[in-house]
Amino acid sequence: MSWWKKLKGKVKLKEPLKKHTTFKIGGPARFFIEPRDAQDLRRALIFLKRYRIPVFVIGAGSNLLISDRGFNGAVLRLGAPYFKQIIFKGTDLKAGAGVNLNKMVAACTKRGLSGAEFLVGIPGTVGGSLAVNAGEAKEGRSIGNLLEKVTVMDYNGDLKEIDKKDIKFRYRSSSLSRYIILDARFKLGRKKREEIEKTVNKYVAYRRASQDYSGPSAGCIFKNPRQTSAGRLIDLCGLKGKRVAGAGISLKHANFIINNAGAKSGDVLKLMGMIKRKVKNKFNVDLKPEIKIWR
Numbered sequence: 001m002s003w004w005k006k007l008k009g010k011v012k013l014k015e016p017l018k019k020h021t022t023f024k025i026g027g028p029a030r031f032f033i034e035p036r037d038a039q040d041l042r043r044a045l046i047f048l049k050r051y052r053i054p055v056f057v058i059g060a061g062s063n064l065l066i067s068d069r070g071f072n073g074a075v076l077r078l079g080a081p082y083f084k085q086i087i088f089k090g091t092d093l094k095a096g097a098g099v100n101l102n103k104m105v106a107a108c109t110k111r112g113l114s115g116a117e118f119l120v121g122i123p124g125t126v127g128g129s130l131a132v133n134a135g136e137a138k139e140g141r142s143i144g145n146l147l148e149k150v151t152v153m154d155y156n157g158d159l160k161e162i163d164k165k166d167i168k169f170r171y172r173s174s175s176l177s178r179y180i181i182l183d184a185r186f187k188l189g190r191k192k193r194e195e196i197e198k199t200v201n202k203y204v205a206y207r208r209a210s211q212d213y214s215g216p217s218a219g220c221i222f223k224n225p226r227q228t229s230a231g232r233l234i235d236l237c238g239l240k241g242k243r244v245a246g247a248g249i250s251l252k253h254a255n256f257i258i259n260n261a262g263a264k265s266g267d268v269l270k271l272m273g274m275i276k277r278k279v280k281n282k283f284n285v286d287l288k289p290e291i292k293i294w295r
C-alpha cells in the first residue's frame with residue numbers, strides 16, 4: 001500500500017499550489033497533505049523522512065512566491081479542524097496554527113479581549129504569521145509581541161513547547177521558522193467591546209487606504225530598509241505601474257506586485273530584479289525580499 005494512504009487526513013497528488021497562494025501563482029506539489037491532527041502530522045513526517053521526500057509547510061500562502069515548476073516534495077497544510085481551534089481561558093487565548101488572523105481578531109473582539117487588533121486585515125494564519133513575525137509597520141508591532149508560548153513539532157515528529165523568552169523575533173522573521181508551529185498562546189487584556197471595535201476599524205481603514213487589493217498579490221514584496229519604506233524608494237524610482245508580462249507594480253502601493261493576468265513566477269522575479277537594481281543604483285540600498293520564494 002502507498003504510504004500516504006495510511007494517513008488519516010487528506011492527501012492530494014500533483015495539487016496546483018496556485019490554488020493555495022494569494023498570488024495565484026505556483027505549480028504542482030507532488031504531495032499536498034492536510035494531516036487530521038498532531039499524531040497524523042507526526043506519522044506523515046516519519047514517512048516523508050523514511051522516503052527522503054522534502055517538506056514545506058504552507059499556511060494561507062499569503063507571503064509566498066512559488067515557482068511555476070511546483071515542488072517535487074510534500075507540502076503540509078494545517079487546515080484540518082484540529083488545527084483551527086480557538087480556546088479562551090480568562091484573558092489567555094490558545095489558537096491553532098491554521099486559524100485565520102481575521103477570525104482570531106473577531107473572536108477576541110466578541111469576548112472583549114484586546115491586544116490583537118493590529119493583526120486585522122493580514123490574510124495569514126497563526127502558524128505562518130508567527131513563522132514570519134507578521135505585523136504592522138507604522139507602529140512597529142508584530143505578532144511576536146503578543147505571544148506567551150507555542151507548541152511546535154520538529155521535522156522528526158517530536159513535540160515541544162517553547163516559551164517566549166526562548167524565541168527570537170526580528171522584523172519579519174523568527175526562530176520558530178525551523179519548526180512546524182501547531183498552536184500558540186497569547187496574552188490579551190480586557191476592554192469594552194466598542195473600544196476594541198473602534199481600534200479594529202482604524203486598522204481596517206488604514207490597510208484599505210494604503211494597501212492594494214485590486215488583484216492577487218503577496219502583500220509587501222521587500223522588507224523596509226532602516227529608517228525608510230521600501231515602497232517609498234520604489235516609488236521615487238518611478239516604477240509604479242511598471243510591468244513584466246502579467247505582473248505589475250501596484251499604482252497604489254509601490255511595494256506590492258499584482259498578478260494582473262496569469263503572471264508567471266518568472267515575471268514576478270524579473271520585476272523584483274528590476275526593482276532591486278534601480279533602487280541600488282539610485283539610493284545604494286539593497287532591498288531584501290519580505291516574501292518567501294520557493295524556486
Ligand SMILES: Cc1cc2nc3c(=O)[nH]c(=O)nc-3n(C[C@H](O)[C@H](O)[C@H](O)COP(=O)(O)OP(=O)(O)OC[C@H]3O[C@@H](n4cnc5c(N)ncnc54)[C@H](O)[C@@H]3O)c2cc1C
Binds near residue numbers: 132
Ligand atoms: C493583501 C495582503 C496584505 C498583507 N498585509 C500584511 C501586513 O500588513 N503585515 C504583514 O506582516 N504581512 C502582510 N501580508 C503578508 C502575509 O499575509 C503575512 O506574512 C502572513 O502572516 C503570512 O501567513 P501565511 O499563513 O499566509 O503564511 P504562508 O505565506 O503560507 O507562509 C509563510 C512562511 O511561514 C511558513 N509557515 C506557514 N505555516 C507554518 C507553520 N504552521 N509552522 C511553521 N512555519 C509555517 C511557511 O513555510 C513560509 O516560510 C499581506 C499579504 C497580502 C496578500
